[in-house]
Amino acid sequence: MSYNSFEVAQKQVLEASVLLKLDSNTTELLLWPQREYKFTIPVKMDNKSIKIFHGYRIHYNTARGPAKGGIRFHQDETVDTVRALACWMTWKTAIADLPLGGGKGGVICDPKKLSAEELENIARNYVRAAADFIGPEKDIPAPDVYTNPQTMVWMMDEYETITRKHQPGVFTDKPLQVGGTEGRRDATARGGVYTVREACKHFGVNSKGTYVIQGFGNAGQRAALLHQEIIGGGKLIAVSDSKGGIYNPDGLNPKELVVYKLKNGNVNNFPGSTNIKKEEVLETEADILYPAALENAINENNADRIRARIICELANGPTTPEADIILYKNNKIVLPDILSSAGGVIVSYFEMVQDKYSYFWPEDTVHSRLDQKITKAFWSVIEAMKEKRVHPRLAAMIVGVARVAEACKLRGWI
Ligand code: GLU
Numbered sequence: 018m019s020y021n022s023f024e025v026a027q028k029q030v031l032e033a034s035v036l037l038k039l040d041s042n043t044t045e046l047l048l049w050p051q052r053e054y055k056f057t058i059p060v061k062m063d064n065k066s067i068k069i070f071h072g073y074r075i076h077y078n079t080a081r082g083p084a085k086g087g088i089r090f091h092q093d094e095t096v097d098t099v100r101a102l103a104c105w106m107t108w109k110t111a112i113a114d115l116p117l118g119g120g121k122g123g124v125i126c127d128p129k130k131l132s133a134e135e136l137e138n139i140a141r142n143y144v145r146a147a148a149d150f151i152g153p154e155k156d157i158p159a160p161d162v163y164t165n166p167q168t169m170v171w172m173m174d175e176y177e178t179i180t181r182k183h184q185p186g187v188f189t190d191k192p193l194q195v196g197g198t199e200g201r202r203d204a205t206a207r208g209g210v211y212t213v214r215e216a217c218k219h220f221g222v223n224s225k226g227t228y229v230i231q232g233f234g235n236a237g238q239r240a241a242l243l244h245q246e247i248i249g250g251g252k253l254i255a256v257s258d259s260k261g262g263i264y265n266p267d268g269l270n271p272k273e274l275v276v277y278k279l280k281n282g283n284v285n286n287f288p289g290s291t292n293i294k295k296e297e298v299l300e301t302e303a304d305i306l307y308p309a310a311l312e313n314a315i316n317e318n319n320a321d322r323i324r325a326r327i328i329c330e331l332a333n334g335p336t337t338p339e340a341d342i343i344l345y346k347n348n349k350i351v352l353p354d355i356l357s358s359a360g361g362v363i364v365s366y367f368e369m370v371q372d373k374y375s376y377f378w379p380e381d382t383v384h385s386r387l388d389q390k391i392t393k394a395f396w397s398v399i400e401a402m403k404e405k406r407v408h409p410r411l412a413a414m415i416v417g418v419a420r421v422a423e424a425c426k427l428r429g430w431i
Contacts, residue, residue, distance in 0.1 A: 020312070020313045020316065020337055021097050022097060022098050022100075022101035022102070022312050022313070022334055023097035023098070023100040023101040023104070024097075025101065025313075025334065025337060025338055026100070026101040026104040026105060026334075027048050027104075028338050029338065029410070029411075029414050030044070030047050030048050030104070030414070030418060031044065031048070032338075032411055032414065033411060033414035033415050033417075033418040033419075034047065034418060034422075036405055036407065036411070036415055037415060037418060037419055037422070039418075039422055040431070042431045043422050043425065043426070043431045046078075046425060046430065046431055047078065047418060047421065047422065047425075050075045050076065050077045050078075050100055050103060050104070051076050051077060051078050051079060052075070052076040052150070053073070053074075053075045053076075053096070053100070054073065054074045054075070054147065054150055055071070055072070055073050055096065056071075056072050056073075056146035056147065057069050057070070057071060057072075057146075058070040058071070058072050058124065058139060058142045058143055058146055059142065060135065060138045060139050060142055061138055062135055062138075063132050063134060063135060070124055070125060070126050070139060070142075071124070071125045072122065072123065072124045072125075072143050072146060072147070073094070073096060073099045073121075073122055073123050073124075074088075074099075074120065074121075074122040074147050074150060074151065074156070074158075075099050075100055075103040075120055075121055075122070076103070076118065076119075076120045076150070076156060077100070077103035077104050077106065077107045077118070077119040077120060077121070078107045078118050078119055078421055078425075079118035079120075079156075080118060080421055080424035080425045080428055080430065081110065081111060081115075081116060081117060081118050081420065081421060081424045082110070082115070082116040082117040082118050083117060083118060083152075083153075083154055083155050083156055083157060084103075084106075084117075084118045084119060084120030084155070084156035084157070085106060085110055085115075085117040085118065085119065085120060085156070085157050085159070085362060085365065085366075086102065086103055086106035086119055086120040086121040086122070086158065086159065086161075086362070087102075087121060087122070087158060087159045087160055087161025087162075087164065088121075088122035088123060088124070088143070088158045088159075088160070088161060088164055088168075088172075089102075089121075089122070089123045089124075089161040089162040089163060089164060090123070090124050090126050090128045090136070090139070090162070090163040090164050090168075091123065091124075091125070091126075091127075091128075091162050091163055092125065092126065092127040094123035094124065094125045095125075098123065098312070099121050099122065099123045100121075101312075101334060102121040102123075102161075102333055102334070103119055103120050103121035104119065105119070105333055105334065105354065105355055106118075106119030106120060106121055106362070107119025107417070107421060108355045108413065108414060108416075108417030108418060108421070109354070109355040109356075109358070109359050109362055109417070110359075110362055110366075111416070111417040111418075111420040111421050112355055112356055112359060112394050112397070112398065112413055112416050112417045112420075113359045113362065113363050113366075113390055113391065113394050114390070114393070114394065114420070115362065115363065115366045116366075117157075117362070117366060120156050120158075121161070122143075122147070122158055123161075124139055124143060126139060128163040136168070137171050140164075140168050140171040140172050140175070141171055141172070141174075141175040143172065144172045144175040144176050144179070145175065145179070148176060148179045148180070151176070151187060152176075152180075152184070152187055153184050153186040153187045153369070153372075153373070157186065157187060157188065157189060157365070157369060158172070158187075158188055158189075159188065159189045159190045159361070159362070159365050160190050162234075162311070165190075165235075166190055166191055166192045166197065166202075167192075169188040169189070169190055169191045170191055170192060170195055172188050173185060173187060173188045173191060173195065173196075176188070185372045186368070186369045186372035186373055189201070189365035189366075189368040189369060190202070190361075190365060190368070191368070196368075196371075196372050197368060198364060198367055198368035198371055198377065198378070198383060199377070199378065199379065199380035199383050200364055200367075200380050200383035200384055200387065201361075201364045201365065201368060201383075202235070202239070203239040203243060204360040204361050204363065204364035204365075204383075204387060205235075205236045205239070205331060205358050205360045205361035206235075206236050206237075206238075206239030206240035206242075206243050206309075206331060206360070207239070207243050207247070207360050207384065207387060208357065208358070208359055208360015208361070208363060208364075208387060208391045209236075209240055209307065209329050209330075209331045209352075209357045209358060209360060210240060210243045210244050210247045210248065210329075211247065211360070211387070211388050211391050211392060211395075212329060212352050212356060212357040212391060212392075212395050213244070213248070213305055213327060213329050213352065213357075214247060214248060215392055215395045215396070216327055216329075216350060216352055216395070217248075217305075217327070219399060220326075220327070220350050222304055222305070222326050222327055222350070223304055224248045224250070224251065224304075224305075225248060225249070225250035225251050226251065226252070226303070226304030226305070227251070227252045227253075227254045227302075227303040227304050227305070228244055228251050228252070228253055228254070228303055228304060228305040228306070228307065229253070229254060229255040229256070229298060229299075229301045229303045229305070229306045229307070229325060230253065230255075230256045230257070230298075230306075230307045230309060231256075231257050231295075231298050231299050231306065231307065231308045231309060231310055231314060231335075232257065232258065232308065232309035232310030232311075232314075232331075232332060233256055233257070233258040233274075233278055233284055233309070234258075234309065234310075236309045236331040236332070236358070237256070237258075237307065237309035237310075237331065238271075238275045238278065240307045240309060240331055241253055241256065241271035241274065241275065242271045242272065242275065244271075244305075244307075245271065251305075252267075252268040253268060253269045253271055253274075254266055254268060254269065254301065254303060255269075255293070255297075255298045255301040255303070256269060256274060256284050256298065257284070257295035257298035257299075257310075258278070258283050258284050258295070259283075259295070259310070260282075260283035260284070260285055260295075261283065261284070261285045261292060261293075261294065261295050262284070262292070262293045262294060262295040262296075262297060262298035263284050263285065263286075263287050263290035263291065263292060263293065263298075264290060264291050264293045264297075264298070264301065265289055265290040265291065267289075269287065269289075269290060273287075274287055296319065299314065299315065299319060299322075299323060300319065300322040300323060300324060301324065301325070302324040302325070303324070303325045303326075304325065304326050304327065305325055305326070305327045305328075305329060306323070306325035306327070306328045306329070307329050307330075307331050308328065308329075308330050308331065308332050308335035308336070309331040309332050310332050310335065311332060311335070312332070312333065312334035312335060313334065313335065313336075313337050314332070314335045314336075315328070315335055315336040315337070315340045315344070316336075316337040316339065316340050317337065317339035317340055317343065319340075320336075320339070320340035320343035320344055320347075321343055321347070323344060323347070323349060325349070326349065326350060327349075327350045327352065328344065328349060328350065328351045328352065329352040329357045330351065330352060330353055330354040330357050330358060331354075331357065331358050332354065332358070333354050333358065334354060335354065336351060336353075336410075341408060341410055341411075342408075344408075345408040350409065351408065351409055351410055352409060353398075353409055353410035353413045353414075355410075355413050355414070355417060356391075356394055356395060356398055356409070356413045359391060359394060360387055360391055363387050363390050363391060364383060364387055367383055367386060367387075394416075397416050398412045398413045398416055399412075401413070401415045401416050
């Protein structure tokens, strides 16, 4: 079965708007992107030929502030994946109570088949096509799947070249030397671990027990390391990446595994572990599971086999609505992406603030302000959960949708 992520996202909006008793105009407004841009991107390839790529930037809702969200380079990108991700960013920034809206962008391409120069050409040409509708006061992109701080510098440089002035706050998650902030690279994982810490307290789960990571990219690797650092314990017993999975009931050393992955490109055959199927990693018995790969990994086909007690979503959209219901029935606690992966955009917001006044905070200030923001967001979701007697994702949607609906109303849009 294949899933359309935007249909999933719209279903979630509908559910929340029914519980919030929103009128039909408000619901209609929140069910669709406010603005969509689609462009072709001609790119000079290494062999001097020109190839046309397709790009998107979507502003889902800007009632609370400028659009904010990543740009992905992925071969499976479609207008609907970008819409879904832009939609989720809208609730994510609202739940974290940031003065920002939601947006997302993407380019259909396979970055693994492109050279660094070709990727730079795509990044710069994306900005040439999008320059009119991005900007520090309009729409601030960041990295996402297969884009990174280097991509952001190319994009920022192109934007500044076009506009003829320094505006580092137009992109976030930049390197420190060009207006980046301390603490951005591990912010998504760090925020996720803070929510796990709070959830373990609230739901009475042993935070120092076992944990599992599905997807071993930036967020997955950082979570593996930070979980032990922040919680002060915990045993990592299974990890997967796109090539396969590994398992060791006695514990995998996160530091050694990160080094191994960097050297070998995947986690297979890590010394002391047993190779297992990547699907089995999701189903491993553990206290905490971190899904940190792509959308729809937990769906109606495998939700019944998920055995972790807390599922902390670091990826965007890893659980389908059908799976949410099964997990809730099975007494599993899902910390939804729009809450638990908000650390990235929270620190992106800190980066924008620092860029604006050109004065930069020390790393521990970033960490403690992130902790405060995401912990507050966590408890507002718990409040909504208790009040409406719904599962955590629906509770988070209720918090986010209510805040955005209120901003739309105050502006006189509805
Ligand atoms: N791409 C990240 C996300 O999905 C970060 C977005 C941002 O910092 O703007 O949350």
